[in-house]
Amino acid sequence: MVEIDRRTLMKLGAATAIFGPAYIRNAYAAETIPIAGIHDASGGIDIYGRPMINCLALAVEEINAAGGVLGRKLDLVNYDPQSNMQLYTQYATEAATKQKAAVVFGGILSASREAMRPTLKRFRTLYFYSLLYEGGVCDRNIFCMGSTPAQTLEKFTPFVMKHFNGKKIYTLAADYNYGQITAKWIKKFATENGGDVVATDFFPLDVSDFGPTIRKIQAAKPDIIMSVLVGAAHNSFYRQWVAAGMKDKIPMASTTFGIGNEQVLTSPQEHNGIIVSYAYFDGIDTPENKAFLARYYKRFGEKADGLTEGAAMTYHAVNLWAKAATMAGSVDREKVTAALETGLSFTGPAGKTTIDAATHHDTLDVYIAEVRDGKYKVLQSYAQQPPADTAAFCNLKAHPNDNKQYVIDVKI
Amino acid sequence: MDHIVIILLQLAVTIANLALICAGLAIIFGMMRVINFAHGEFLMLGGYAAIVSSRAGVNLWLAMFVVAPTVVGAIGIVLERLVIRHLYGRMIDTMLATWGISLALIGLVTVIFGNTVSGISPPLGSLAVGQYAIGLYELFLVAVVIGLYGGGWLVLRRTSFGLLARGTMQNRVMAAALGVDPGRVYSITFAIGAAVTGLAGALISPITGVVPTIGAAYIAKAFITVISGGTAIIAGALAASTLLGSINTLFSFAFSPVLGEVALLAAAVLLLRLLPQGITGRFFRRSL
Numbered sequence: 001m002v003e004i005d006r007r008t009l010m011k012l013g014a015a016t017a018i019f020g021p022a023y024i025r026n027a028y029a030a031e032t033i034p035i036a037g038i039h040d041a042s043g044g045i046d047i048y049g050r051p052m053i054n055c056l057a058l059a060v061e062e063i064n065a066a067g068g069v070l071g072r073k074l075d076l077v078n079y080d081p082q083s084n085m086q087l088y089t090q091y092a093t094e095a096a097t098k099q100k101a102a103v104v105f106g107g108i109l110s111a112s113r114e115a116m117r118p119t120l121k122r123f124r125t126l127y128f129y130s131l132l133y134e135g136g137v138c139d140r141n142i143f144c145m146g147s148t149p150a151q152t153l154e155k156f157t158p159f160v161m162k163h164f165n166g167k168k169i170y171t172l173a174a175d176y177n178y179g180q181i182t183a184k185w186i187k188k189f190a191t192e193n194g195g196d197v198v199a200t201d202f203f204p205l206d207v208s209d210f211g212p213t214i215r216k217i218q219a220a221k222p223d224i225i226m227s228v229l230v231g232a233a234h235n236s237f238y239r240q241w242v243a244a245g246m247k248d249k250i251p252m253a254s255t256t257f258g259i260g261n262e263q264v265l266t267s268p269q270e271h272n273g274i275i276v277s278y279a280y281f282d283g284i285d286t287p288e289n290k291a292f293l294a295r296y297y298k299r300f301g302e303k304a305d306g307l308t309e310g311a312a313m314t315y316h317a318v319n320l321w322a323k324a325a326t327m328a329g330s331v332d333r334e335k336v337t338a339a340l341e342t343g344l345s346f347t348g349p350a351g352k353t354t355i356d357a358a359t360h361h362d363t364l365d366v367y368i369a370e371v372r373d374g375k376y377k378v379l380q381s382y383a384q385q386p387p388a389d390t391a392a393f394c395n396l397k398a399h400p401n402d403n404k405q406y407v408i409d410v411k412i
Numbered sequence: 413m414d415h416i417v418i419i420l421l422q423l424a425v426t427i428a429n430l431a432l433i434c435a436g437l438a439i440i441f442g443m444m445r446v447i448n449f450a451h452g453e454f455l456m457l458g459g460y461a462a463i464v465s466s467r468a469g470v471n472l473w474l475a476m477f478v479v480a481p482t483v484v485g486a487i488g489i490v491l492e493r494l495v496i497r498h499l500y501g502r503m504i505d506t507m508l509a510t511w512g513i514s515l516a517l518i519g520l521v522t523v524i525f526g527n528t529v530s531g532i533s534p535p536l537g538s539l540a541v542g543q544y545a546i547g548l549y550e551l552f553l554v555a556v557v558i559g560l561y562g563g564g565w566l567v568l569r570r571t572s573f574g575l576l577a578r579g580t581m582q583n584r585v586m587a588a589a590l591g592v593d594p595g596r597v598y599s600i601t602f603a604i605g606a607a608v609t610g611l612a613g614a615l616i617s618p619i620t621g622v623v624p625t626i627g628a629a630y631i632a633k634a635f636i637t638v639i640s641g642g643t644a645i646i647a648g649a650l651a652a653s654t655l656l657g658s659i660n661t662l663f664s665f666a667f668s669p670v671l672g673e674v675a676l677l678a679a680a681v682l683l684l685r686l687l688p689q690g691i692t693g694r695f696f697r698r699s700l
Contacts (some may be wrong), residue, residue, distance in 0.1 A: 047527040204670060206628065207669055207673060208629050208630075211426060211546075211661075212426070212661055212672065213664065215422055215544055215546075215665070218543060218545065219415070219543070219544070232623040232625055232629070233620070233626070233629040235620070235621045235623075236621060239619055240547065243533075243619060244546055245545045245547075246545065261527075265621055266531075266621070269533055
């Protein structure tokens with residue numbers, strides 16, 4: 001019989017207390033698949049992040065409830081970079097090295113994506129980015145789910161000209177790469193459809209006085225205003241436009257109105273009748289979307305953050321990844337990427353999204369909607385728009401080692 | 413002709429906007445030498461006070477002219493008693509302290525109201541000038557600014573409190589020796605500066621809307637204007653607003669809004685190179 005004195009027992013107990021949880025955790029980790037979400041839950045741009053975080057959680061919960069991926073449950077860790085670019089890099093490193101996430105979903109502004117992209121590539125961790133952006137990212141380690149300007153504007157520009165029965169467009173755009181590039185696409189598609197952009201004004205993000213511009217617009221007498229204004233300060237434009245009595249004189253279309261919840265920040269008097277275009281609206285009338293909305297509001301409550309394209313595409317991204325991992329029979333980065341590159345598609349709230357192997361962007365449905373009393377009424381939809389702008393530069397099949405964001409030079 | 417009239421009106425509106433957003437700062441920084449980095453947040457709080465109270469049923473004009481200045485003035489008194497009064501005469505320290513206050517206020521307001529409090533639509537309608545139109549509310553702000561600066565001049569020049577305030581800021585020790593309580597004068601002056609800022613925030617909220625981070629859009633311009641103005645608070649703020657506002661508007665009209673902003677900043681840099689003491693350091697020296 002082995003004699004165990006009190007001291008040995010205590011040592012044993014201490015050892016168990018110290019190493020036990022680690023042992024149990026490791027055993028547990030072998031059964032679950034670690035994945036990471038990196039979105040701003042606080043700080044200046046949490047308004048974009050919160051619905052994306054909700055959709056990520058919803059997708060993971062649904063997949064787990066259905067038995068997980070390859071029989072293993074997903075273990076989601078959410079990181080909150082607090083709208084701080086430095087924390088994005090830090091958390092991407094943590095997710096890749098410490099958590100050993102099989103895949104990272106995250107990034108909101110282009111700056112945050114570009115902060116994480118090289119880190120995740122270096123640590124060989126697959127990355128999904130779900131917000132609409134200016135296009136041009138060419139990197140085999142990332143899948144960009146959101147719409148790019150060519151996807152929306154190619155149909156949107158002629159639609160707006162026809163809808164408002166006009167050819168003279170006046171463009172107002174935020175003065176950074178998204179605004180600059182989008183303004184070029186508007187000019188290209190307007191010209192191709194027999195229209196004309198009479199002027200394009202760019203505004204730094206902190207400009208809130210639009211008086212001089214409104215007078216210039218009054219002098220130029222365009223048929224249509226195209227707004228690519230972004231952020232809180234630029235919301236002032238919509239108010240000043242109404243205050244100057246212009247609302248009913250010149251109609252307005254936008255590719256940015258609503259991404260920052262402008263439809264909630266402005267009054268119906270200020271926004272009714274503005275036409276917008278994205279790859280997702282909560283007003284899409286499909287069985288998939290209705291069921292999705294019911295699940296979303298049941299899970300997060302009636303007062304949950306309104307859904308945006310970025311949120312819906314996050315949901316698509318998780319499901320596409322899970323589908324690819326199931327198909328590959330592994331969560332290994334190379335195998336999952338190869339499975340996604342077979343042109344995998346997922347039909348969800350935003351319709352059908354199909355991965356384009358050459359660009360790692362997706363072919364998606366695009367919708368045009370009218371803003372009315374803070375809600376979107378879908379006017380028109382266009383099925384399966386390819387990411388033509390990025391495809392003009394990027395071919396990952398021919399150049400798998402390409403790794404940059406091309407600045408798309410729009411030929412007019 | 414219409415074009416000239418509308419440019420002049422727009423000029424008046426832009427100048428009035430600048431003068432409005434820097435009025436409170438002219439008192440707190442120009443007069444008291446407290447680098448108030450929370451100035452933008454005081455404006456934001458004024459906007460919230462007006463919007464929240466008008467939504468709760470208070471008459472809009474009452475909300476803007478009474479509720480907002482009272483609320484922000486009261487917050488000013490509290491902050492002055494708790495933080496600022498320990499730091500008079502230490503400009504860099506006031507900058508750090510008020511920067512902290514500004515971050516705390518943004519966080520606090522976000523927690524309370526979230527990121528989406530919508531604004532109120534500007535009242536009053538618009539005025540047509542030939543093919544152009546301008547919001548009547550914007551022109552109303554021009555009148556308010558004239559009243560505000562006129563009132564400020566009267567208080568500083570004609571009331572005993574104005575005399576005490578100016579004397580105390582000029583030489584605190586001497587004022588104390590003459591029987592003035594400098595602590596109280598400082599406290600009241602800071603509260604007035606905060607109240608004026610709250611009023612300004614409320615008045616501009618119908619045309620810009622309010623979110624917790626809106627302060628950042630104003631802070632730089634307000635400081636540039638007050639510093640360019642120089643030591644005389646009223647004449648300085650007015651002169652600098654007129655000069656910088658005109659440059660901004662004319663460049664925006666002639667070229668683009670981006671160049672308008674660049675021209676404003678370039679003019680301020682050039683101005684301070686030529687006149688390190690600001691406009692009133694060389695001109696209007698004996699004015700207020």
